[in-house]
Amino acid sequence: MTQPATRKHRIGGATRLFGIVGNPVTQVKTPQLMNALFEAGGIDAVCLPFDVPVNVFEPAVAGLQALGNVDGLVVTVPHKVRAMSMVDEVSDTARRVGAINVMRERPDGTWFGDMFDGAGLVLGLMRIGFEVRGKHVKQLGAGGAGAAVAHALAEAGAASIALADPQRKLPEQLAARLNRFYPDCPASVDLDPANLAGIDLLVNCSPVGMRPGDGMPAAFGAFSPALQVVDIIMTPAETPLLEHARQCGCRATNGRPMIEGQLAAFATFFGIDMPASFSCFSDEPA
Amino acid sequence: MTQPATRKHRIGGATRLFGIVGNPVTQVKTPQLMNALFEAGGIDAVCLPFDVPVNVFEPAVAGLQALGNVDGLVVTVPHKVRAMSMVDEVSDTARRVGAINVMRERPDGTWFGDMFDGAGLVLGLMRIGFEVRGKHVKQLGAGGAGAAVAHALAEAGAASIALADPQRKLPEQLAARLNRFYPDCPASVDLDPANLAGIDLLVNCSPVGMRPGDGMPAAFGAFSPALQVVDIIMTPAETPLLEHARQCGCRATNGRPMIEGQLAAFATFFGIDMPASFSCFSDEPA
CATH class of the missing domain: 3.40.50.720 (NAD(P)-binding Rossmann-like Domain)
Known part of the structure; x- marks a missing residue:
């Protein structure tokens, strides 16, 4: 399904940041999918690949969390288990699985993790x-x-x-x-x-x-x-x-x-309005 | 001057990251200017605003430097003096002024700072x-x-x-x-x-x-x-x-x-090919 033409996304000083933390990250598709979602929804936010080598995992993620305009992170291989230690609280699901693949900052500045795989x-x-x-x-x-x-x-x-x-x-x-x-x-x-x-x-x-x-x-x-x-x-x-x-x-x-279901789960988790007509596969033939 | 139409920039897993570190960052124009430059040059890179509160300056910048796909940072108010301590070496100009407004990672992993204001x-x-x-x-x-x-x-x-x-x-x-x-x-x-x-x-x-x-x-x-x-x-x-x-x-x-001169200096500093016809004010009437 082809999306209607949307305004070209312009990153500016007020753009909110999301990212996917992994190593390597060259293969990830989350930025493309989430950015298509942001564009379709007219949301001033962008999702980036953050390449986090294993030996600097904690300081790198702590650094990203400290930024005032990073609202959430998706976590991928090989960091899903270790990422548990970088949040203040996790969902029951995450606790049971023993890993998270997503974290968001709450209004009080604490971080909450969940697992949507x-x-x-x-x-x-x-x-x-x-x-x-x-x-x-x-x-x-x-x-x-x-x-x-x-x-x-x-x-x-x-x-x-x-x-x-x-x-x-x-x-x-x-x-x-x-x-x-x-x-x-x-x-x-x-x-x-x-x-x-x-x-x-x-x-x-x-x-x-x-x-x-x-x-x-x-x-x-x-x-x-x-x-x-x-x-x-x-x-x-x-x-x-x-x-x-x-x-x-x-x-x-x-x-x-x-993957579609996961993107929908991310959108809910991050508080992003997902247009009903949106397909995360808009660029590919159905 | 209007730029020729360029492909729509798509952020993907292989996209290289640059950013401007400041507090606040909502007013910055560097992402818009550098991203226009990346688009004009067909370069798979993107420049983001990174909002770095004063009380977390060192860990936040260290975290960004630790990422495997962040190649350089522009530094703005109020961090230009403090940023001197986050690089391994600075230019003579930066040493004389006592501040940097740009830093890049060198092939050996060390960071070099300069001042182009x-x-x-x-x-x-x-x-x-x-x-x-x-x-x-x-x-x-x-x-x-x-x-x-x-x-x-x-x-x-x-x-x-x-x-x-x-x-x-x-x-x-x-x-x-x-x-x-x-x-x-x-x-x-x-x-x-x-x-x-x-x-x-x-x-x-x-x-x-x-x-x-x-x-x-x-x-x-x-x-x-x-x-x-x-x-x-x-x-x-x-x-x-x-x-x-x-x-x-x-x-x-x-x-x-x-600002035009500064953008040209950034491009040189970061090793970005700047198309001769490029104007960083392409979206505004001359």
């Missing part, structure tokens, strides 16, 4: 008509992104979550943590990644499918057409898993709804 | 056809901006500088400092601000003329048409002093050539 996926799924509540989930991959996604699915009312990851310790630890916080959503380690009996939603949070030549993350047979499939991978846009899902007649999506 | 005026004067070398100067105002301007005029080969300022200590200290560094350009305190005998260039660095109802900064009689008059005030664009100068047939200019 998973909430973005849940919001994105809602947006494409899939309601997580009551659904049985199978999730491949229990690393950093997987932990955030599983927590968000449990928080959104999933009926159960089966976790598969070749690094056995990861799903065990994640399942234990999920079961502590979400007793109504039993989490288990699934040693047969291809088993989809009773599953409504299949989410791939593993990196399998990113590299050329990758196959599917498990040796799946035919999917039931009722299965909803999400692969959070963005590049390539169509992984072997997604191709297989579509061939089986399933609803299938890549990480796009997750 | 005055050099901007000298460059700007050259650009409008006035050569400082050999000229006798009268300068009104010996505060922060005045100190930088006087040093630059002396450095550029002025024949003499007469300083007038109602705060008697300021011109005395500045004259002593100038005489120490530039023995070939005698600097003196002039107790009669309206006396222009033998003067080629009259520069107003005092704030008189900014406020509505202000008159001229001294009770001048008719100027010789040979006198070059500069008022570094930018708002209003035409002060009572400039009006008087034009009525007397003098060449007279406001702070515009100084």
